[in-house]
Amino acid sequence: xxxxxxxxEKQRELAENTNGKSSFTKQSAGEIRLHKDMRELNLPKSxxxxxxxGKDDLMNFQVTIRPDEGYYRGGLFRFSFKVSPIYxxxxxxxxxxxxVYHPNIDxxxxxxxxxxxxxxxxxxxxxxxxxxxxxxxxxxxHEDPLNSEAAAVLRDNPRMFELNxxxxxxxxxxxxxxxxxxx
Amino acid sequence: xxxxxAQVSKSRDLDKLLLRPGHLVGPTFDPGTxxxxxxxxxxxxxxxGAGGLGCELLKDLALSGFKNLEVIDMxxxxxxxxxxxxxxxxxxxxKPKAEVAAMRVMERVAGVNIVPHFCRIEDKELDFYxxxxxxxxxxxxxxxxxxxxxxxxxxxxxxxxxxxxxxxVKPMVDGGTxxxxxxxxxxVPGRTPCFECTIWLFPPQVKFPLCTLAETPRTAAHCIExxxxxxxxxxxxxxxxxxxxxxxxxxxxxxxxxxxELFGIPGVTYSLTQGVVKNIIPAIAxxxxxxxxxxxLETLKIVSGxxxxxxxxxxxxxxEGLHTKVTEFVKDNDCLICGPGVLIELETSVTLRKxxxxxxxxxxxxxxxxxxxxxxxxxYMQAPPVLEEMTRSNLDLPLFELMDKIPKDIVHVTGTxxxxxxxxxxLMKLRVxxxxxxxxxxxxTAGGS
Numbered sequence: 001x002x003x004x005x006x007x008x009e010k011q012r013e014l015a016e017n018t019n020g021k022s023s024f025t026k027q028s029a030g031e032i033r034l035h036k037d038m039r040e041l042n043l044p045k046s047x048x049x050x051x052x053x054g055k056d057d058l059m060n061f062q063v064t065i066r067p068d069e070g071y072y073r074g075g076l077f078r079f080s081f082k083v084s085p086i087y088x089x090x091x092x093x094x095x096x097x098x099x100v101y102h103p104n105i106d107x108x109x110x111x112x113x114x115x116x117x118x119x120x121x122x123x124x125x126x127x128x129x130x131x132x133x134x135x136x137x138x139x140x141x142h143e144d145p146l147n148s149e150a151a152a153v154l155r156d157n158p159r160m161f162e163l164n165x166x167x168x169x170x171x172x173x174x175x176x177x178x179x180x181x182x183x
Numbered sequence: 184x185x186x187x188x189a190q191v192s193k194s195r196d197l198d199k200l201l202l203r204p205g206h207l208v209g210p211t212f213d214p215g216t217x218x219x220x221x222x223x224x225x226x227x228x229x230x231x232g233a234g235g236l237g238c239e240l241l242k243d244l245a246l247s248g249f250k251n252l253e254v255i256d257m258x259x260x261x262x263x264x265x266x267x268x269x270x271x272x273x274x275x276x277x278k279p280k281a282e283v284a285a286m287r288v289m290e291r292v293a294g295v296n297i298v299p300h301f302c303r304i305e306d307k308e309l310d311f312y313x314x315x316x317x318x319x320x321x322x323x324x325x326x327x328x329x330x331x332x333x334x335x336x337x338x339x340x341x342x343x344x345x346x347x348x349x350x351x352v353k354p355m356v357d358g359g360t361x362x363x364x365x366x367x368x369x370x371v372p373g374r375t376p377c378f379e380c381t382i383w384l385f386p387p388q389v390k391f392p393l394c395t396l397a398e399t400p401r402t403a404a405h406c407i408e409x410x411x412x413x414x415x416x417x418x419x420x421x422x423x424x425x426x427x428x429x430x431x432x433x434x435x436x437x438x439x440x441x442x443x444e445l446f447g448i449p450g451v452t453y454s455l456t457q458g459v460v461k462n463i464i465p466a467i468a469x470x471x472x473x474x475x476x477x478x479x480l481e482t483l484k485i486v487s488g489x490x491x492x493x494x495x496x497x498x499x500x501x502x503e504g505l506h507t508k509v510t511e512f513v514k515d516n517d518c519l520i521c522g523p524g525v526l527i528e529l530e531t532s533v534t535l536r537k538x539x540x541x542x543x544x545x546x547x548x549x550x551x552x553x554x555x556x557x558x559x560x561x562x563y564m565q566a567p568p569v570l571e572e573m574t575r576s577n578l579d580l581p582l583f584e585l586m587d588k589i590p591k592d593i594v595h596v597t598g599t600x601x602x603x604x605x606x607x608x609x610l611m612k613l614r615v616x617x618x619x620x621x622x623x624x625x626x627x628t629a630g631g632s
Contacts, residue, residue: 001354002218002486003211006225006315027559029329029379032519036610039554039597043566052521055561086325089382100260104394111497112394120387144394149314170232 028085034058037126047130059083062097063130067137071162075100075158075169076182079111079133081126091120094129098182100169103151107177111136112146149175194219197248200489209488218487219248226486227251228314231304233280233318234258235466236321236358239475241284242320245292247483252288253315255307256281261263267468285321304330313338313353318483320357321475325385330358332370332378333520339372341523341614347373354485358478360364360470364503365492367477369485375495377516377521384512388462393612403443403450407459410438410608413468426461435460456520484580517611524593524612531617535563538582542596553598557586590620 010165038058043049047064057151063110079116093114096109104112113132115124143153154161164174171181201219205212206264220439228249229239233256245383255499257279258319270278270287281299300307304327312334313320322328332355340351355370370377378526395401396409415424415435425431436456443451457463477497484492493509501504516522525547529538535555542550555562560586564570577585586592 001209001316002225003213003358004349005486008220008226010318010595017581026239027556028333030611031383031559032552032556034559035554035556035564035595036597036608038564038570040608043567047306047518048566051573052568055564055570056559058561084326086329086382089325089385090388108411108413108420110393110413110416112392117390118392120390122383144392146394146397148398 003179005065020026030083030085030087030089031059034126036153039139040125041127041130043130045126045133049130059085063133065130065134065137067134070138071165072092072102072137072169074183075137075165081129084143088124091116091124092126092129094133099177099179100176100182101147101150101165102136103142103145103147103154106138106146110146112144114130142163189418194248201248201487202484205489207490209491211224212488214489222248222483223250224488226317227253227315228482229312229517230254230321231316231318231327232256232321233284233299234264234321234322234323235267235268235468235471236360236475238268238480239471240319240321240358240478241288241297242270242292243421243475244482244484245288245295245297247479249482251301252285252295252296253283253298254285255302255304256284257301257303266473267466269468285390300618309334309337315353317485318353318355318477319482320355321478322357323384328359329376329382331355332628335370336379336521338373338378339521341373341526343526345523345526347523354483356478356481357530358474360466360474363467363470365470365474365499366497367474367481367499368496369481369486369493370495371485371492372521373523376512377518378512379520380515380518382514398450400446403439403448403452403455404459406433406442406446406451407439407456409442410435411460414438414442426457430461434456445587467501470499470501473501477585519595519610519612522612525615526614526616528616528618529582531581531620533582534579535582535585539563539578548611549600550598550609551601551603553596555594555596557592557594582615583620588613588620591616 037059041049046068048064049061051057059082060150061081063081063091065077065079067073067075076098076175079102080095080097083095094111096105096111099107110135113136115128115132142151142155142156151159153164168174168179168182172179198219202214202216204214226249228244228251230237230244233241233254238254239255241252256279260275260278260280262276265271265273266339270284274284279299279301281301285297285299289295313531318331318335320328320331327532335355336352338351338353340348342348352371352373356596357370359366368604371376391405391408391410397413398406400406400409411424431460434451439451441458443449461526481493483491494511496510498508498510539553539555542548542553552565554564561570563574592615594613594615595610596613597608599606600609
């Protein structure tokens with residue numbers, strides 16, 4: 001390609017390119033793919049999405065889940081999503097922003113959902129994750145605990161667990177921890 | 184007299200490649216001293232990364248007769264680099280890698296000029312990258328490769344027959360190593376697969392289930408990840424963990440040790456902690472040397488045509504014995520980063536609404552209910568409703584205005600295509616050209632965009 005390089009060098013000396021603006025503007029492949037996910041988004045009625053940084057930042061968004069069945073019925077839970085530029089090679093980072101009494105979500109908002117970590121595949125999408133999160137509220141699981149106290153109560157005394165969830169959602173203490181109202 | 188003999192001996196091996204004709208040469212190979220001199224004068228190469236591979240690359244390229252090199256790296260030298268990043272000395276610790284590497288190679292190889300850039304790759308303007316004939320990558324992350332790839336492919340233009348315009352092709356040579364394994368590949372955008380065409384080549388990172396970390400750790404790595412992912416946030420609310428901050432790393436290490444003791448798990452060490460948290464596999468100097476040599480040779484081949492270039496992906500494995508293999512991966516013609524996209528010519532008066540309608544009728548597209556993005560700006564989103572509402576007001580504006588009056592540019596569209604009654608959602612790249620807009624006449628706005 002040396003000949004071409006020489007020609008280009010001479011051209012450059014003659015004139016700085018007039019119209020050769022590149023079409024790349026820091027839009028990553030991940031962002032482009034996320035665009036498709038957003039268009040395909042088909043959320044259950046109990047879930048909604050919002051974009052705190054406006055219409056041009058799809059990489060950071062929030063999902064609100066309001067379960068309509070199960071222990072958490074009537075509660076309102078916010079999750080923040082942070083999508084990497086190499087999405088979908090890497091799963092989005094998801095945190096629960098509402099403090100919740102839940103066996104699979106710890107008090108820092110870490111979520112134990114297999115498709116967010118060990119079982120993530122690039123064919124999955126934002127919709128899958130939201131359904132996965134929703135499922136955590138309808139079917140909390142004591143076998144994969146992040147909050148082991150809550151998990152033990154769910155396993156040994158489901159009735160007590162139900163009361164604890166209600167107490168936490170209404171705003172109050174369960175054990176040593178205070179939960180703010182989220183109904 | 185002494186000068187000329189020194190000259191001959193210095194490029195003796197290179198001369199064997201560049202001055203003599205051969206059978207396995209590229210189609211445009213024109214051997215002779217002019218070629219050798221032109222390479223020195225005209226070729227400008229950027230080396231991305233001045234770490235393990237970068238040090239080797241700078242040395243190899245300088246010794247291969249390239250005189251105009253630049254290097255970009257955002258890191259400073261650490262003690263743990265010294266075993267393999269051979270351009271650095273103990274007294275250099277804390278100094279920018281790019282600067283020291285450039286200086287050391289210039290001291291040792293007469294006549295070479297290396298300009299260092301101590302900054303992030305994202306900090307440079309696109310024009311910076313366009314100035315180089317070839318970009319050689321010695322990186323350790325997918326993100327950085329993906330970024331440079333998108334920049335280089337962004338320069339690529341296609342003619343009306345969807346053939347790449349040669350003068351816009353920015354070749355890349357990418358090296359990568361991990362322990363005893365490595366790869367070298369040649370990326371000629373528009374001709375060979377780009378980084379995104381084959382991103383599936385990278386295995387997914389090993390990630391442990393959070394609940395395992397929290398409840399049932401079984402290995403030293405589990406204990407470290409617990410300290411890193413769960414305990415850190417619990418103790419340092421709001422403060423982000425920085426893996427390059429030794430204090431943070433020591434904290435994670437000591438927490439991991441406590442956790443390991445609690446569960447009777449052996450094997451937590453400081454270096455393992457670094458390895459797990461930063462995803463590091465111990466670097467092997469000889470792997471870097473081998474991969475770098477392959478990359479430098481490919482660079483010389485691309486420039487001179489003295490041999491056919493690697494097609495297009497070489498893997499090296501020195502774990503047991505030695506195994507190398509070259510695989511010819513195929514380009515994804517629909518690649519959103521390097522592919523041509525579908526050419527669409529428009530009047531400047533066409534509104535976004537009309538444009539979306541045109542996509543539905545376009546025989547190559549038949550794309551209904553399209554969402555449109557341009558340079559990271561979402562011009563119109565069909566869904567979710569919240570975004571539709573935010574972008575609806577754009578529908579009756581001319582697309583030309585929405586695209587900042589750029590006469591030709593790429594837009595990405597997502598929509599539904601139906602082929603033989605089957606509806607699928609697809610994401611496409613379009614090359615939009617506005618008729619009757621002269622790039623020069625439009626300087627005012629183009630310059631400001």
